Amino acid sequence: MSPASQPPQPDLKAIRGSFLDFIDDPFYVPEADSVRYLADGLLILEDGKVKDFGAYGELQNRYKELPTTVYAERLIMPGFIDTHIHYPQTGMIAAYGEQLLEWLDQYVFPTEGKFQDKAYAEEIAEIFLDQLLSNGTTTALVFAAVFPQSVDAFFEAAERRSLCMIAGKVMMDRNAPEALCDTADSSYQDTKALIQKWHKKGRLRYAVTPRFAITSSDEQLQRAGELLAEFPDVYLHTHLSENVSEVAWVRQLFPQCNGYLDVYDQAGLVKQRSVFAHCVQLTEAEFQRLSEADSAIAFCPTSNLFLGSGLFKLEQAKSAEYPVKLGLGTDVGAGTSFSILQTANEAYKVAQLRQQKLSPFQALFLATLGGARALCLDDLIGSFDIGKEADFIVLNPRATPLMACRHAASAPSSLSELADRTFALIMMGDDRAVEATYILGKLVYEKAEATLP
Ligand SMILES: [Zn+2]
DSSP, X not given: OOGGGSOOOOOEEEEEEEEEEESSOTTTSOHHHHEEEEEEEEEEEETTEEEEEEEXXXXXXXXXXXXXXXXXXXXXXXXXXXEEEEGGGGGGOSOOSOOHHHHIIIIIXXXXXXXXXXXXXXXXXXXXXXXXHHTTEEEEEEXXXXXXXXXXXXXXXXXHTTOEEEEEOEEOOSSSOGGGXXXXXXHHHHHHXXXXXXTTSTTEEEEEEEOOGGGSOHHHHHHHHHHHHHSTTSEEEEEESOSHHHHHHHHHHOTTSSSHXXXXXXXXXXXXXXXXXXXXXXXXXXXXXXXXXXXXXXXXXXXXXXXXOOOOOHHHHTOSSSOOEEEEOOOTTTSSOSOHHHHHHHHHHHHHHTTXXXXXHHXXXXXXXXXXXXTTOTXXXXXXXXXXXXXXXXXXXXXXXHHHHHSOSSOOSSHHHHHHHHHHHHHHOSGGGEEEXXXXXXEEEEOOXXXXX
16 A cells, blocks of 8 residues: 555644543532542543543553653643633723613624624634633634624634634614614524534534624514524524613513513523523523523623622522523623633632632533533533543643742642632633643643743
């Protein structure tokens, strides 16, 4: 056989270091049975997927010929998952002084208008993806703008980088500037064409994306429901019960509905692949309905605090009786950071203000496997299980002088010591703690050497 006709050799390599991931949900399963920590572990990668994973001592003989990258005194985790973010709002993060409805009028709508220009959308999409990767976020559920070309710009950029991303065109036909409005029919046609173009193209997925009940007519929501019926494996991504004035306005706009969630339910939008951002003002019955429907919530603490929306009822979402799938969302630009570590930090404080605790393992579960479950992607990403796609990050728990002072150099010797170290990492860490990001086993981001301590 000539060399040219031989099958290509698999791309095999190994990563050695301390690994942390989850095999179950630490909100319901004791940490000893849900947290997987390997102080000295070996991750074997083949063609972008996890081929093998275990203790170095057990696997080393089988793979000693492989090129191995060693990360000493680091923590390797599955890539973070952001379950709610707006890429067009990248350039208007940290806009002063308003709550939700005024903030949309004053800042968001003028900014999103610029995404009619595809070249501008392309430029922002690249900055946005650079930000995600440098913050250790490898998958996100993303709002584009109302213009179909803003979705093309995003997916083209994500595809070039081989990223697992879910996104969609905003559907919005009222209570917004005319230049930003589509119609019930055009939003249906445009979304359908985008689904056919992008959904399941490589690692990309499509989300039908009405902005929220206030900016969609009943007819538009019905057409969104038709799309979900026609394409059962696409997602639904929208906002729900964020702010008190918003909930009151929805009641006026939809007097025939029994509350905010019911507006979406009556349009056939409350399903297994439906992700609702915020849910701060949700009633108990609405939490129950989301649980029954197997829908997901994106908990966006930095955004909820920034816009003064309120404190998410974490304990109700993660109740034993009516558990709801839950992930963390940065919600940039109302969220104040691209960092899922900082988002987990604020989630902890929101829980504290409600006299609840969010343990570091619970927070990191939400950031990884929990987020993957919320997005129905846990068969592909979210942990180091064999066969999964190898999107992972290398964290430096001693990334700053203060973090180095707080955090011993030696690997933790018990689960409680690991909990203490990861808690400090969540409180003090951000993009400075993300040393490397891998997509499908390939290094795509590395922090500049000079900034390491
Ligand atoms: Zn949002």
